[in-house]
Amino acid sequence: MxxxxxxxxxxxxxxxxxxxxxxxxxxxxxxxxxxxxxxxxxxxxxxxxxxxxxxxxxxYAQFRFHPPGQHHIKVCLGTACHVKGGEQILVMAKQRLGVDTGETTADGKYDLDRVACLGCCALAPVVAFDDKIHSQMSVLKIQRLLDEQEQD
Ligand code: FES
Structure with missing residues (x-):
């Protein structure tokens, strides 16, 4: 039932x-x-x-089959973000977290997703961490962001 x-x-x-x-x-x-x-x-x-x-x-990419993680990381791969290095940022995030897009880390802490556009292309490349938009991201900045989280 x-x-x-x-x-x-x-x-x-x-x-x-x-x-x-x-x-x-x-x-x-x-x-x-x-x-x-x-x-x-x-x-x-x-x-x-x-x-x-x-x-x-x-x-459909929208459906998940595992409980969501505590934090949601969305790497934008829309055109503006893609041409400014979004793909490399996503590759780094995958490596650091040990997950593919649509997956949750083994400790349940992070979900990683790619999105088509977060609606703030002028700030590209963009990563959303929970509800906060991080603008003009880089491979280095995503590493720093994850480092900061690990220290909390
Ligand atoms: S393409 Fe990334 S915010 Fe629009």
Missing amino acids: ANGGLSAIMQEFKGERGDLIPILQRAQDLDGYLCPAAIRDISRWLKVSENEIYGVATF
């Missing part, structure tokens, strides 16, 4: 296959990720196999 929050969400839909993506989005908003129990409940309700749901959900 779905938990209360998920049950309430499902009541808002008709229970048709076409409801799958919006329900997954709402379920993720609820828990911060798609937990196995939510996938199972949605599968039963929509009469779509869990395998099929995983297949659909993994196609």
Whole structure:
């Protein structure tokens, strides 16, 4: 039986296959990720196999299958940030954290993602650390930012 929050969400839909993506989005908003129990409940309700749901959900970068980390790092790779070295910043962040994009560090401290544009291209290259935008970033600056976090 779905938990209360998920049950309430499902009541808002008709229970048709076409409801799958919006329900997954709402379920993720609820828990911060798609937990196995939510996938199972949605599968039963929509009469779509869990395998099929995983297949659909993994196609979209927006869905996560692990609990979110404490901090969210988003490296912008939109055009303005890309031409100013966003890719190298992302490579460094991956190396330092030992994760790929869309993953969470083993200690649960950081999520790493790439984004298409953070809406502040004049400050490129840009990295968002939680809700704070860090402008004119560089490989050195991302290392420093992570160093500072480790000291806290
Ligand atoms: S491209 Fe990075 S903020 Fe717009």
